Amino acid sequence: MIRHPTAPNRRMGILGLASRDPLADGLARRLDDDWHWFRRPAPAGMEPIDAVVVGPGGTWALSNADASGRFTHRNRHWYRWNRSTESWVPWDPEPITRARLAARRLGLYLERAALQDGVRPLLVLPAAMSIEVGRDEPVGIVAERDPDRMAAIVTAEAVLSQQQVDRIVALLDPRQPLPQLAPSTPRG
Numbered sequence: 595m596i597r598h599p600t601a602p603n604r605r606m607g608i609l610g611l612a613s614r615d616p617l618a619d620g621l622a623r624r625l626d627d628d629w630h631w632f633r634r635p636a637p638a639g640m641e642p643i644d645a646v647v648v649g650p651g652g653t654w655a656l657s658n659a660d661a662s663g664r665f666t667h668r669n670r671h672w673y674r675w676n677r678s679t680e681s682w683v684p685w686d687p688e689p690i691t692r693a694r695l696a697a698r699r700l701g702l703y704l705e706r707a708a709l710q711d712g713v714r715p716l717l718v719l720p721a722a723m724s725i726e727v728g729r730d731e732p733v734g735i736v737a738e739r740d741p742d743r744m745a746a747i748v749t750a751e752a753v754l755s756q757q758q759v760d761r762i763v764a765l766l767d768p769r770q771p772l773p774q775l776a777p778s779t780p781r782g
Contacts, residue, residue, distance in 0.1 A: 595625040595647075598632050598767050617645070617656070617718060620741025625649065625749070628756075630763050637703055637766055643696045644718070648762050650752045653713045655700050657693035659737075662722035667731050690735055693717045707765055711754055716744065 618631050629649035636642040645656040664675035673682035697715035719739040738744050
């Protein structure tokens with residue numbers, strides 16, 4: 595996996611590798627050089643995304659969850675396990691909503707550049723968090739903590755050609771100058 599710097603940072607030293615990312619290290623052992631990793635990209639000034647992985651299996655927006663506990667999706671609603679009452683109580687799925695919106699923002703940016711690949715959201719779970727979703731309850735997001743399973747998920751299906759991957763990488767890599775994107779309205 596090829597790692598791309600996202601922004602110049604004087605504190606990061608000459609090589610820009612002052613601190614290692616365990617998730618990137620785990621995925622790098624499983625993904626070949628057809629895959630690209632971006633840490634905290636913010637193309638076109640949008641809110642930074644925790645990480646983006648691009649390769650033949652598509653574009654994946656990775657968002658780190660910051661909650662702990664057990665969560666489930668039932669009857670089109672989210673619940674968390676309340677240990678004191680030993681019951682499921684309604685839950686506002688803020689980490690899931692944030693991950694889906696990050697993927698949507700990046701997807702809209704790529705659409706403006708005439709790339710129709712749908713960006714897929716992947717919620718990176720901490721050890722203290724578990725999410726249960728029934729097979730008949732699609733939620734539009736993948737939630738995983740294990741780099742092995744993440745690598746298997748992102749490589750499961752080839753959806754992008756090498757030219758599409760190269761174009762997405764050019765849009766996300768801040769070191770490369772970009773041609774002007776099409777304006778969103780006539781006469782911009």
